[in-house]
Amino acid sequence: MQKKIVVGVFVIFLVVMGSLAVLKSQKMESGAAGSGTATIGVIEVNGTIGGGSTWMADSGASSSEVMEAIRTARKRKDIKAVVLRVDSPGGSSGASQEIGIELDRLRDSGKPVVTSMGDICASGGYWIACSTDRIVANGSTITGSIGVIMQLSNLEGLYEKLGIRNSNIKSGEHKDIGSTDREITSEEKQMLQQMIDDSYQQFLDQVKKGRKGKIEEEKLLAIADGRIFTGRQALQLGLVDQLGNYYDAVKLAETMAGIKGESNIEVLNGTDIWKRFMLNMGSRSLLQDMESLGMNYLSRY
């Protein structure tokens, strides 16, 4: 009997400690730091911005995962403000745009959003930054690149050398637009140019909306030709609000949310180790395969 009591106490002690450890470690796994009551949600946008899941792409920011994190930030009451940490050279137009729309909804819910630019926050990265309340950049951050590009390859000569003959059975004249086995026609080129112009106009509208009162339209048009800037140049032009690092952006978010004292910082879309392992193990992505075949006719910011 005595032995059972001793072993029972021993087991109960272990169970209690184990339960406490699980509760504590759950907090750490979610990337939470600090001991405050309010939380600053951090959403990372690392690498090329693309649609779909990162399971399909070797690396980069998946718009669906970033949007999911934004929605989480909007729903959670303990999250008072969000820092969007961007380290991206841009990506596909649609993906950048849908992230921007979700960020607008987050701001409409009353939660301030601050962009913290890392090494690079250009093109599509800058598009999404324009959907935040404030932009903080490092002095040497590469930013700007306001413009749209679509690259097409003509592999006709290569196919001929390899003895490959492609046949296209199509429902309409332009269904194989951007095909790699023939030269693009002038009519098609004109159509694609109109598309690019429209996308560019949308990009301009996004920057005008996001930087309203901070940069004049004429000034913007003069620099919105795809050129890139340092963070310091961008500050002078009004493309960013202030210079500073990630923690300055966190501090700014805390101030904007009216948080006094220390807040918890929680990364809302950290990459799971198993996923990262699988990504590293996996071979080339579908997107890469398409690009290597010259099929990268998705317009990109």
Next chain:
Amino acid sequence: MTLTEVIYGILFQPAATLSYLSREKPLKQGLIVYLIIALFNVLISQGIEALNFMESLANLPPNFIWLVSSIGVIASIIMLFFMAGFLSLISEIIYGQANGKGLLVCLSFAYLPSVLGAPLEYAALLIGMQSAAAVLPVFTLVWVLVLQVIALREALSLRSSQAVLLFILPLLILLALTIAVIVAVVSIFSLPFTQF
């Protein structure tokens, strides 16, 4: 003996209990107990890491620490088998006594007090006793080492002094090998033909 009696015995009557285990050799039970202890220690370590919060750890990908800990558990199980086999072999060579399976069971159960190390450290941290948090794991480590020597003594029917010598022998061999390697490296690099 029931499992409750074995656990109680390991904690309070180790010599008699380990002697019984070396004869009965409940291998499955021993390995399950060892595995549970190892996994439990991993779990508690997560809590300790959370208390001693380090930003560098938070910046690691989620589950990274779990992955490393899991590899640690697998490595410790491999080490357990290696230790039991190696020590039994050395004992057979030196003392003519071998009991690999019995030793494996005894070493598995000798690991039992280590299950207290991490929780006691964690409890001490929770109540703010930093010094106790540093001392208690060392205490349980010494307890496990003593039990491992007793396990060797009981499983291989050795005297206490023989068990101690056998226990430290791998360390002595490792030390001797390290010194030999250092001497060899120093000698090679001090040879004249290495001067250009």
